[in-house]
Amino acid sequence: MYKSCEACGYVFEREPGFFFGAMYVSYSLAVAELVALLVVVKFILGFGNIVLVISVAILAFLLSTFNFRVSRSLWMYFFERKSI
Numbered sequence: 001m002y003k004s005c006e007a008c009g010y011v012f013e014r015e016p017g018f019f020f021g022a023m024y025v026s027y028s029l030a031v032a033e034l035v036a037l038l039v040v041v042k043f044i045l046g047f048g049n050i051v052l053v054i055s056v057a058i059l060a061f062l063l064s065t066f067n068f069r070v071s072r073s074l075w076m077y078f079f080e081r082k083s084i
Helices: 018-042 049-062 064-079
Strands: none
Touching: 018 049, 018 064, 049 064
């Protein structure tokens, strides 16, 4: 990640521990994505448990970077709201 935002100059380096809450947001995003995948693979498509485990592992790996960045952004917006 960049040290600061190129557009607005927001400094991403906050006090130690500021982004620990983003880990909980990332965990929530991952659980929601993987439960949605479970419903699709198991109940809608009707595949077995082996296909389910493999697809969950692949999706979790592929979305890890996305979840990292989105969860940090959501955590920042939660605390740094600015009125226009």
